[in-house]
Amino acid sequence: MDEKVVESEGRNWYKRMSFYQIWIRSFADGNGDGIGDLYGVYDKLEYIKSLGVDGIWFSPIYPSPNADFGYDISDYKDIHPDYGDLDQFKKVLTKAHEMGLKVIMDLVVNHTSDEHPWFIESRKGKDNPYSDYYIWRDKPNNWDSLFEGKAWEYVPERGQYYLHIFAKKQPDLNMDNPKVREEVKSIMRFWLDMGVDGFREDVINFISKEEGLPDGLAFLPAAKGMSHYKDGPHIHEYLAEFRKVCEEYDCFQLGEGPMTTVKSAMKYLTGPTKSLDMMFSFDHMMADCLYTEYVHRPFSLVKLKKAFSKWQYALAGRGWNALYLENHDHPRIISRYGSEFFWRESGTMLAACYIFQRGTPFVYQGQEIGMTNIRLMSIDQYVDVSSITNYNTYHLKEDPERRLHRIHLSSRDSARTPMQWDGSENAGFSKVKPWFYVNPNYKKINVAKEEENRDSILWFYRKCLALRKSSETLIYGDYTEYFPKDKNIYMYERSLGKESYLIICSFSRLPVRAHKPEKFRGRKGELVLCNYRDGAGIAKSERALEQVEYKLAELEHRKGLLRPFETRVYRYAF
Ligand code: GLC
Numbered sequence: 001m002d003e004k005v006v007e008s009e010g011r012n013w014y015k016r017m018s019f020y021q022i023w024i025r026s027f028a029d030g031n032g033d034g035i036g037d038l039y040g041v042y043d044k045l046e047y048i049k050s051l052g053v054d055g056i057w058f059s060p061i062y063p064s065p066n067a068d069f070g071y072d073i074s075d076y077k078d079i080h081p082d083y084g085d086l087d088q089f090k091k092v093l094t095k096a097h098e099m100g101l102k103v104i105m106d107l108v109v110n111h112t113s114d115e116h117p118w119f120i121e122s123r124k125g126k127d128n129p130y131s132d133y134y135i136w137r138d139k140p141n142n143w144d145s146l147f148e149g150k151a152w153e154y155v156p157e158r159g160q161y162y163l164h165i166f167a168k169k170q171p172d173l174n175m176d177n178p179k180v181r182e183e184v185k186s187i188m189r190f191w192l193d194m195g196v197d198g199f200r201e202d203v204i205n206f207i208s209k210e211e212g213l214p215d216g217l218a219f220l221p222a223a224k225g226m227s228h229y230k231d232g233p234h235i236h237e238y239l240a241e242f243r244k245v246c247e248e249y250d251c252f253q254l255g256e257g258p259m260t261t262v263k264s265a266m267k268y269l270t271g272p273t274k275s276l277d278m279m280f281s282f283d284h285m286m287a288d289c290l291y292t293e294y295v296h297r298p299f300s301l302v303k304l305k306k307a308f309s310k311w312q313y314a315l316a317g318r319g320w321n322a323l324y325l326e327n328h329d330h331p332r333i334i335s336r337y338g339s340e341f342f343w344r345e346s347g348t349m350l351a352a353c354y355i356f357q358r359g360t361p362f363v364y365q366g367q368e369i370g371m372t373n374i375r376l377m378s379i380d381q382y383v384d385v386s387s388i389t390n391y392n393t394y395h396l397k398e399d400p401e402r403r404l405h406r407i408h409l410s411s412r413d414s415a416r417t418p419m420q421w422d423g424s425e426n427a428g429f430s431k432v433k434p435w436f437y438v439n440p441n442y443k444k445i446n447v448a449k450e451e452e453n454r455d456s457i458l459w460f461y462r463k464c465l466a467l468r469k470s471s472e473t474l475i476y477g478d479y480t481e482y483f484p485k486d487k488n489i490y491m492y493e494r495s496l497g498k499e500s501y502l503i504i505c506s507f508s509r510l511p512v513r514a515h516k517p518e519k520f521r522g523r524k525g526e527l528v529l530c531n532y533r534d535g536a537g538i539a540k541s542e543r544a545l546e547q548v549e550y551k552l553a554e555l556e557h558r559k560g561l562l563r564p565f566e567t568r569v570y571r572y573a574f
Pocket residue numbers: 068071072108166202203256258328329
């Protein structure tokens with residue numbers, strides 16, 4: 001389709017929006033079996049709307065044996081019985097639409113579950129209609145799987161190996177088979193016809209594998225072979241086919257692009273090969289690690305800023321960013337880039353540090369109340385396949401406690417604990433024992449408590465999302481970063497015409513001085529947002545030590561310094 005039509009105003013509605021991500025199993029249990037579901041979602045739609053978001057992204061809610069909690073799908077056109085059924089989904093969709101909320105689904109087509117009927121047939125032999133739906137070889141190559149050992153698994157019935165880039169129970173689809181691509185389009189139509197508004201496309205840059213599947217070189221642990229399937233030879237052709245389907249509807253496409261670089265992302269997001277409206281990139285998630293699960297290092301603000309600005313500048317005027325700090329694949333952000341000690345301060349500052357960038361912000365369930373990582377006592381309590389593999393594969397010479405600590409830092413389970421709705425038993429998530437551990441801090445961190453306090457993280461998210469939405473400058477304005485080398489402060493400007501916003505974020509536990517950039521010196525801006533109550537400072541802490549810290553910070557602040565994790569947003573008219 002004509003690029004101009006794709007770019008026309010009408011299809012760009014997602015740019016004004018912000019989204020809330022639901023990982024349903026841990027969101028809200030509506031029917032009392034300890035598992036989150038669509039009944040719970042239905043009841044919480046008002047809450048979601050109250051945040052000021054404009055849409056919901058559902059992580060997979062389809063039937064799945066849950067080897068990878070929904071990302072191993074056994075039926076693309078139904079709802080997992082744990083979560084309800086298609087009728088209940090339609091109820092949620094209708095009500096969401098009535099409330100002005102868009103709904104986007106997860107499209108996971110790099111692989112299926114090994115319990116999907118296509119695979120059950122395919123594994124039987126070489127001469128049935130599904131034989132070529134997957135990638136079969138007589139001999140494996142040297143590729144690694146990202147989740148579980150080597151990327152090949154032998155099936156005696158068929159006498160061949162199948163490829164799985166992820167877990168063993170996630171066989172990769174053979175996208176070179178036109179029938180498989182027709183299936184993908186039919187799945188898209190199924191949901192679009194029902195009325196959904198778009199897709200988040202899982203590991204979409206992995207779906208085209210290089211012919212011959214040559215051996216790969218290792219450039220990261222568990223990534224041998226990646227250069228032969230990341231941004232593979234036919235990726236843009238295949239995505240163009242899927243794009244055509246979307247163009248028949250008023251929907252948008254957001255791709256997840258693990259290990260994607262700015263350069264390769266441009267091909268997906270701009271120009272004649274444009275096939276996605278936005279992409280989830282990962283660079284900014286590596287300011288304290290290398291691909292979360294493997295190598296940990298101390299948090300570096302300079303690294304974080306570099307990653308933010310790299311994407312902001314590269315896409316300026318050409319593409320559109322998807323902004324996020326959390327999702328179901330990453331540990332909680334306060335525990336990583338903020339401070340559990342300065343919990344409220346860092347949780348609010350982190351909101352401002354990304355929501356005002358140029359792009360569409362995504363907020364992951366629980367992020368808006370500042371949920372933090374859970375620390376389980378034993379590896380046996382973890383359920384995420386990648387955490388279990390990592391524990392049993394890497395750093396084996398270290399003692400078990402140290403290895404468990406690595407899991408505390410990196411596990412995806414940290415972000416998958418039940419949503420903390422109130423201070424009652426099971427955090428108000430369920431009337432019965434939940435399917436997974438509730439974070440013991442739920443009495444301090446929960447929705448009900450934060451609703452009552454206007455200085456809470458929850459209310460700060462609301463303020464940020466409302467401010468962003470109220471301003472063309474914050475939606476469309478240019479992005480400029482200041483003092484990129486500063487180790488304590490992240491400062492950026494959004495400007496449009498004669499208006500500018502200056503966003504100042506301290507990542508320091510100690511008071512620090514923020515210098516104003518040249519452009520703003522001698523000008524009086526209007527303070528439109530701050531995470532400390534003006535003058536009087538912070539909400540009182542229950543702990544004596546914290547109070548001392550806060551008092552000291554307050555004294556320093558009088559000397560013109562930013563307090564710990566302070567964020568300030570100024571508006572200037574030129
Ligand atoms: C994506 C999903 C993740 C899943 C993986 C394999 O990265 O976000 O949860 O495990 O793809 O489907």
